[in-house]
Amino acid sequence: MFQNLGEMLLLFARVLRAVPFTWRHRHKVFEQFYDIGNASLLMVCTLSLFIGAVVALQTGPVLVDRGLAAALGGIVGVSLCKELAPVMMAILIAGRNGSAMAAEIGSMQVYQEIDALRTLRIDPVHFLVLPRMVALAAALPLLVIISIMVGWFGGALVAAYNDRIAVGFQAFFENLRDVVALEDVVHGLVKSFVFALLVGVICCHQGLATRGGPRGIGRSVTKAVVNSIVLIVISDYILTRLLLS
Amino acid sequence: MSTIAQASPGGVALQVRDLQKRYGAEKVLQGVSFAVSPGEILVLMGPSGSGKTVLLRHLIGLEEPDAGEIRINGQVVRGAQVLEHYRVAMVFQSAALLNSLTVAENVGLYLIEHRLRSAEEIRRIVSDKLSLVGLAGAEDKFPAQLSGGMRKRVAIARALVMEPQLILYDEPTSELDPLSAEVIAEEILALRDRIGVTSIVVTHDRTLAFRLGDRIGFLSAGRLVAVDVPQRLRQHPDPMLQQFLQALRGPVPQEVES
Incomplete structure (x- = not known):
């Protein structure tokens, strides 16, 4: 993974240089944006509902036993918006959309479509990578906002209806409102934006670096997803340190 | 220019x-x-x-x-x-058409991306080039719907759009x-x-x-x-x-x- 770091940085620099041309490729950006939302929204909601529910289920009884049941809303709220929603959604998008990007670009590379673009003087970074990265960078923070809200709702459901917890909706959300500040949500959104760029660069780079036919495409997709997840987790720690300080 | x-x-x-x-x-x-x-x-x-x-x-x-x-x-x-x-244009062995684009979009890609003509002119040029290679009326098909020979002819039409030297x-x-x-x-x-x-x-x-x-x-x-x-x-x-x-x-x- 790290041997490709230089190439990925170069690709990212080329994407940054291409950003002023985004409007020209707006149709492709909207297409990608729609694909990401369409493919992921149901999964985002399902996953987030259960993540929120599990956090409440794990922490609720412990807090109740110690007489801290009132703090449950804040714990679910902060953990979801600062950590769980951005990381889990980024991993979901890497698996669902990042893999598709690597496969699509990889197959275009293998079947000479990217060479054909070059012979038409069309830069593959402008034509293929830029729209995907812009769409990811716009879609992931939005999905994270949806995930946070659905996750909070999932936590509140368990808090209210689990006999061992029994914290009502009102108490849950009052505590959540007291504890969760706007900057906590921004914290999560900043992370998700960075994760989106990481997933985009890694998956598009793997696609462009594909060699050797259908097996090569398979290898690229695997590497794209695995590298994305590893870098999401590593960068999550670094970002958390930076944002906390 | x-x-x-x-x-x-x-x-x-x-x-x-x-x-x-x-x-x-x-x-x-x-x-x-x-x-x-x-x-x-x-x-x-x-x-x-x-x-x-x-x-x-x-x-x-x-x-x-x-x-x-x-x-x-x-x-x-x-x-x-x-x-x-x-x-300079190249007709690849595999035709190398973009599978996500229609025949018309493939043929007109050079003109569309470089904004060399209006949309109406591009439609006319694409139609002309497809007629030249015997594929008039195939504009809205996707490459996957074409035979190998037709794909090659679309690739030639795409090359022709550049008016190659x-x-x-x-x-x-x-x-x-x-x-x-x-x-x-x-x-x-x-x-x-x-x-x-x-x-x-x-x-x-x-x-x-x-x-x-x-x-x-x-x-x-x-x-x-x-x-x-x-x-x-x-x-x-x-x-x-x-x-x-x-x-x-x-x-x-x-x-x-x-």
């Missing part, structure tokens, strides 16, 4: 001198030299792995040589520079039935006659080679063993070339000589 727009119409003269390329330890091109006149069709033949496709990729700037030079109209061009100064064909009739191969061959000849484009055709098909080539070159192990007019090439003493010419389909067809 772009450099491309200022380029002169008609075919270009091409000179390749001592082109060398190696991938790792493997020498893929070993001092290839030849020249092509404006409007000429040069056919390159040779066994698989002899460096024909790599040579084409150098000519269109997809690869850079380790040594040697390529001149177009006397000017040295390196790598992708060739595409900045001249209208040099066209490179990589195995234009491979995997095609004889009828489709005939249509493609007719189209290559018609293009040269109509717009005077310089053409380089890489093929394994001897009948096609002797039918199309003003001259035919034979590549073997990265070396250009012979380049000559078809009549003289048949008499060339190189044993590898003679073996290649006699292989597969028996004696070289004499009827195409006329």
